[in-house]
Amino acid sequence: MGACLTSEKHCRSRNSRGLTSPRDVRCQLERLRELLAPGYSLRKTKEDPMSRFAHVYVLNLMSSDHPGIVAAVTGAVESLGGNIDACSQTVLGGYFTLIMIVSLPTRIDPDELAGHVRDAGSSGAAFQVVARLARPDAKGAAREPCERFVVTAFGRDRPGVVRSFSQYLAAKDINIVDLYGDLRGEDFVLIGQVEVPVHWDIRMMQADLEQMGVELGFTVKLQHENIFVATNQLRLGNFELPVK
Secondary structure, three states, X not given: OOOOOOOXXXXXXXXXXXXXXXXXXXXXXXXXXXXXXXXXXXXXXOOOOOOOOOEEEEEEEEEEOOOOHHHHHHHHHHHOOOEEEEEEEEEEOOEEEEEEEEEEOOOOXXXXXXXXXXXXXXXXXXXXXXXXXXXXXXXXXOOOOEEEEEEEXXXXXXXXXXXXXXXXXXXXXOEEEEEEEEEEOOEEEEEEEEEEEOOOOXXXXXXXXXXXXXXXXXXXXXXXXXXXXXXXXXXXXXXXXXXX
């Protein structure tokens, strides 16, 4: 199996009320630290190719959550002689979803791959699986240099919150690379990891987002990723989680 960052299942598991636990926060910070570690880069070189084998597929799976899903899916891929080059997984509202970049030594039809993985699911919790050939140019055209920031918003829930913030970011060609939202009683929390082109004035963006928050009844912050990680490290520094 190739590179798969900190397990999303552990990072985003929920308690019985569907709330994010302190373990989730700690795990997300560990994931950010991995990305920020010196020398770490998702950009591969010719000597370090993106995939182990020549025939590369994008595999997407959804199922009701239960133990053993990852084991079943990875077993199905391995039985084809394949390799998992990258993966991201989460559980939301009792549903499990997984996306993988899978490479195989022999080309097969994407529907055949999807069917093979689908057959690995149990009859009581069938897998919904989609597979497609990965495009060599999937990363798209080169973009100008960006800095990573974290947007946090918290307030009384109302329709249109995610739309309002995402439309503002899209208008400035700001890419959302990770997004988390959770309804807690009457309140809604939204956390987004975004790539901001370096030509934007961050202070003006912060002012725009704060004004948008006032109009929506939300408290909004825009922080550089490094500051977000450091600040949350301080908040969690004296809180030790039990080891299970």
